[in-house]
Amino acid sequence: MKKSISDFLKMVLIFLAGKFKKFTMRFKKSKTMKDYMMVYYSDAKSARLTGRKVAWITSGGPVEPLIAMNVIPIYPENHGAMIGASKMGGSLCEKAEAMGYSADLCSYARSDISCATINGGPIGGLPKPDMLVCCNNICGTVLKWYEVQARYFNVPLFILDTPFCHTEYTNEAAKYVRAQFDEYIVFLEKVCKKKFDFERLKEVGHLSHQGQLLWQAVLDTATNKPSPMSAFDAFYHLALIVTLRGTQDVIDYYTQLVAYMKNRIARGIGAVPNEKYRLLWDNIPIWHRTRWLSEKFAAHNACLVADTYTTAWCGALKYIDENRFLDSAAEAHARIYLNIGIDEMAKMVLEMIDKYDVDGFVLHSNRSCKPYSFGQLDIQRIVEKERGIPCLMLEADMTDERSFSESQISTRIDAFMEIIKERKNK
Amino acid sequence: MRTAGIDIGSITAKAAIVENGKILNTKVIFTGYNAEAAGLKVYEEVLKENSLSKSSVRKIVSTGYGRNSVKFADKSFTEIMCHAAGAHHLNAHIRSIIDIGGQDSKAIVLDDQGKVKNFVMNDKCAAGTGRFLEVMARALEVNLDEFGAISIKSKNPSKISSLCTVFAESEVISLIAKGEKRQDIIAGIHESIAARVSSMSARLGITEPIMVTGGVARNIGVVRALEKKLGMKIEVSSYAQVTGAIGAAFLAASL
Ligand code: SF4
Numbered sequence: 090m091k092k093s094i095s096d097f098l099k100m101v102l103i104f105l106a107g108k109f110k111k112f113t114m115r116f117k118k119s120k121t122m123k124d125y126m127m128v129y130y131s132d133a134k135s136a137r138l139t140g141r142k143v144a145w146i147t148s149g150g151p152v153e154p155l156i157a158m159n160v161i162p163i164y165p166e167n168h169g170a171m172i173g174a175s176k177m178g179g180s181l182c183e184k185a186e187a188m189g190y191s192a193d194l195c196s197y198a199r200s201d202i203s204c205a206t207i208n209g210g211p212i213g214g215l216p217k218p219d220m221l222v223c224c225n226n227i228c229g230t231v232l233k234w235y236e237v238q239a240r241y242f243n244v245p246l247f248i249l250d251t252p253f254c255h256t257e258y259t260n261e262a263a264k265y266v267r268a269q270f271d272e273y274i275v276f277l278e279k280v281c282k283k284k285f286d287f288e289r290l291k292e293v294g295h296l297s298h299q300g301q302l303l304w305q306a307v308l309d310t311a312t313n314k315p316s317p318m319s320a321f322d323a324f325y326h327l328a329l330i331v332t333l334r335g336t337q338d339v340i341d342y343y344t345q346l347v348a349y350m351k352n353r354i355a356r357g358i359g360a361v362p363n364e365k366y367r368l369l370w371d372n373i374p375i376w377h378r379t380r381w382l383s384e385k386f387a388a389h390n391a392c393l394v395a396d397t398y399t400t401a402w403c404g405a406l407k408y409i410d411e412n413r414f415l416d417s418a419a420e421a422h423a424r425i426y427l428n429i430g431i432d433e434m435a436k437m438v439l440e441m442i443d444k445y446d447v448d449g450f451v452l453h454s455n456r457s458c459k460p461y462s463f464g465q466l467d468i469q470r471i472v473e474k475e476r477g478i479p480c481l482m483l484e485a486d487m488t489d490e491r492s493f494s495e496s497q498i499s500t501r502i503d504a505f506m507e508i509i510k511e512r513k514n515k
Numbered sequence: 516m517r518t519a520g521i522d523i524g525s526i527t528a529k530a531a532i533v534e535n536g537k538i539l540n541t542k543v544i545f546t547g548y549n550a551e552a553a554g555l556k557v558y559e560e561v562l563k564e565n566s567l568s569k570s571s572v573r574k575i576v577s578t579g580y581g582r583n584s585v586k587f588a589d590k591s592f593t594e595i596m597c598h599a600a601g602a603h604h605l606n607a608h609i610r611s612i613i614d615i616g617g618q619d620s621k622a623i624v625l626d627d628q629g630k631v632k633n634f635v636m637n638d639k640c641a642a643g644t645g646r647f648l649e650v651m652a653r654a655l656e657v658n659l660d661e662f663g664a665i666s667i668k669s670k671n672p673s674k675i676s677s678l679c680t681v682f683a684e685s686e687v688i689s690l691i692a693k694g695e696k697r698q699d700i701i702a703g704i705h706e707s708i709a710a711r712v713s714s715m716s717a718r719l720g721i722t723e724p725i726m727v728t729g730g731v732a733r734n735i736g737v738v739r740a741l742e743k744k745l746g747m748k749i750e751v752s753s754y755a756q757v758t759g760a761i762g763a764a765f766l767a768a769s770l
Contacts, residue, residue: 466718479633496580497619501636504595508631 125329125338133161133216142219142281145238147231148331149425150224150249151273151418153297156335157290158277161216165238167331168215169197169488172204173376175211178488184209195457196488198234205241220244220280222273226251226428228460247276251423255430258420266419294414297335298406303343304330305403310350311394312445315359316367317350320393321383322360324374330402361392366509369441370396371468372453372461373487385499389506395445397438401426404437431464435471442476449479449509456486479512481505517567518574520763521554521588522597523581526617526645527730528553530561531760532572533768536604540565541757550581558587574767578759580618592766594759595623595634601762602726603629605752611721613712613741613749614758615731617645622716635719641680643711645731650680651704654687655697659734666701666736673703683707702736709740716745726750728758 136143144155148166155162172178178200184207185199186192200210208214221244223235232248239246249269252262274285307326310317326346333339353359368386370393375382386393405421426434442450450472455462469480481501486492517539522529528546532539542561546553554577562569577585578597585591594614602609603625612623620643623634641647652659666672673695677683683704690700708731725747731737732755742749754761 473633482635497636500580500593500595504593504631504634507593507596508633511630 120342122326122328122342125333125342129161129332130212130216133163136161136216143216144220144222145215145218145235146222147224147227147235149227149422149427150222151270151422153293153335153414153418154270154273154277154285154290155222156297157286157293158281158283160220160277160281162222162332163215163218164332165201165215165234166197167328168204168210168212169200170374170376171212172200172210173488173490174379176377176490177210178377178486179491181209182489182491195228195230195234195459196486197457198230200488202234202237202241205238218242218244220276221246222249223247224249224251224422226422226425228427228458230459245276245280247273249273249422251428253428253430254424256433258424262423263416263420266423267416270415270419291411291414293335294418295411296337296340298409298411300330300334300336300339300343301403301406301409303340303347304399305406306347307343307350308395308400308403310347310354313354314367314446315357315361315364316392316394316445317353317358317360319360319383320370320396320399321374321379323396323399324379327399327402334402359392361387361390363390364392365390366449366506366513367392367394367445367447368449368451369394369438369445369447370398370451370453371438371465372455373398373458375453375483375485375493376487377490378485378493381495385502389502389510391449391506391509393451394447395441397426397441400441427460431467432471434464435468438468438472439475442472442478447478448513449481449505451505452480452482453487454482454484456484456492457488479505479508516573516768517571518576518764518767519558519561519572520597520760520765520767521558521575521577521579521585522594522757522759522763523550523554523577523579523585524617524730524759525580527756528557528579528581529757529760530557531757531764532561532565532567533761533764536768538754538761538764541754541760543756546581551584551586554581554585555587574770576763576767576770578763589767589770592763595621595631597759597762597766598728599623599625599629599631599762600765601754601758601760602728602752604761604765605754605758606724606726606750608724609726609750610723611716611725613716613721613725613727614729615643615645615708615712615727615737616729620644620712620715620729620731622712622719622721624719624721633719635715637711637715640678642678642683643708643715645729647680647683647708648704648731648734648737650684651687651701654684655691655700657697657701662701662705663733663735663737665698666705667739669696669698669702671699672706673699675703675707678711702740705734705736705740706744708737709744713741713744721745721747723747724750726752726758728752728755730756732756 142160144160146162152162181200181203184203204210221235408421410417452465517534520531529543531541544557575588577588577591582591598614602612614621621636624632626632732751
């Protein structure tokens with residue numbers, strides 16, 4: 090057991106060192122992202138020895154009750170991102186297809202399902218779960234995905250059903266979702282075999298809220314010209330608010346990160362050395378191509394200053410009220426970016442266009458993520474009509490590198506930048 | 516001032532020489548496996564035909580998928596930009612371009628200055644591109660150059676419903692086996708390309724006057740099918756296949 094944990098840690102280390110060398114070298118502080126993620130995954134991997142429980146949870150799921158119960162949350166989607174960044178998505182997806190899963194299924198689901206059977210991927214598989222928590226506020230795919238995994242690992246599954254909030258959060262919806270939070274707590278008490286600690290939840294709720302505010306503060310620094318960070322930096326630093334939301338670590342890390350970004354602003358340092366054009370990114374990153382894309386845009390003096398994806402981890406802040414934590418958490422979880430109507434989404438995009446003062450909008454039409462990609466054409470049209478900025482749609486997949494054609498994407502980006510340059514230099 | 520444009524596509528390499536706003540000569544060869552060599556060859560050939568020396572050409576712009584392998588070019592632009600510039604010089608009234616090339620198809624909307632306002636590309640799938648026609652020509656054992664002339668004789672185009680080139684090919688083979696007329700099958704193939712390209716173009720919101728560029732524009736069957744599908748009139752220049760190279764040469768003049 091000891092040996093397998095140290096092997097596992099070695100793999101996490103090698104993964105983090107290799108994938109984000111550029112960022113980790115640049116961002117030196119008392120504790121790096123690598124350190125935090127190491128501790129996080131080693132805690133999870135050794136949970137059986139320390140008597141803690143592990144829950145796999147969807148990215149949009151309510152994690153605070155888990156933290157309050159001292160359960161370690163593990164995010165298969167975060168793992169999916171790591172698989173994508175390691176360019177292992179294609180082969181894991183192929184394996185899932187051989188198991189009988191459709192190539193049209195989300196590549197996070199495909200790679201997670203096949204990875205679990207072989208302990209493959211960049212970190213030798215995820216720590217085994219004691220329970221699964223699935224919230225369908227991000228998509229319907231996760232329902233079946235988590236059912237499959239619950240059967241495979243033979244562990245209990247909790248499903249939190251959030252009705253779609255086209256424009257409003259009705260009383261009926263509020264009651265319905267809130268009641269499920271009570272059921273969630275009963276579920277946790279049963280699996281953990283102990284009483285739920287509401288006092289502890291208050292603290293965790295506070296830390297989670299503070300963490301989200303700080304993440305917002307990090308992203309806000311990109312309003313500066315030149316922007317001290319790009320969306321590619323955000324894709325990297327995001328890992329903590331996703332995995333450790335509700336802990337002090339998140340607060341410590343982002344407090345330092347905000348200071349670091351402000352220092353760059355004070356010294357006039359931009360993420361892209363000659364920032365001339367500012368762009369907004371939509372959808373999940375193309376994990377296997379972040380380096381290539383960041384260099385491609387930088388070569389045009391263009392900085393992707395903001396994105397709708399990392400903003401999602403502070404996007405529902407306006408609904409959160411620490412004093413009514415559970416009620417407000419129910420609303421915040423139901424009204425996330427992927428669970429609202431197209432007009433509402435477009436409104437948020439327009440706000441970001443104004444806030445970050447961007448010259449163009451790049452939309453990743455993601456073959457995997459249907460809820461994120463379906464309405465994009467309408468959002469693009471609304472943006473073109475309301476703001477008149479050039480929009481570019483790139484077709485790819487976040488994890489499955491088989492759906493990416495470099496020369497074709499390259500031509501689209503070049504043509505898009507030609508239009509932006511011509512408009513801006515008029 | 517004399518300038519040149521080199522357009523390296525996936526199937527053919529094109530070159531154009533322009534002088535003081537006039538097209539002097541154009542040339543098309545097959546790209547083959549070496550894009551760099553094809554660029555040089557087509558350039559040398561177009562010069563040779565007019566007995567021009569390399570030193571007499573002031574600037575060169577490259578375009579197309581192989582644009583970055585043309586090492587002797589002064590600058591490169593994308594096909595989008597060059598097709599727009601080329602179409603604008605061929606006819607300044609053009610507001611939309613549909614370019615059907617070997618491995619992709621695109622629709623481009625121009626502003627009244629002939630500048631690119633917006634574009635869409637289909638590059639994920641061979642259906643709706645020249646490659647689709649090549650595959651079908653092989654299956655039907657017909658010379659691709661005759662496709663247009665044969666298809667306009669059809670009164671009753673076959674239905675090809677598969678969206679995928681490979682499936683469409685087996686559909687065509689079963690149509691042959693069923694004994695459908697060759698002209699009807701070819702007309703059906705053209706309608707299927709037109710359906711793909713026109714929905715992409717409609718998505719962009721193209722407006723008349725429209726010009727079709729790219730190698731496939733020489734196929735009158737595809738052009739007619741597109742007109743029918745779009746319900747709009749389409750112009751085809753005799754320079755359709757070399758529009759990108761011509762645009763590149765004109766852009767070189769403004770460097
Ligand atoms: S479909 Fe989209 S939201 Fe759902 S799991 Fe896949 S990436 Fe996440």
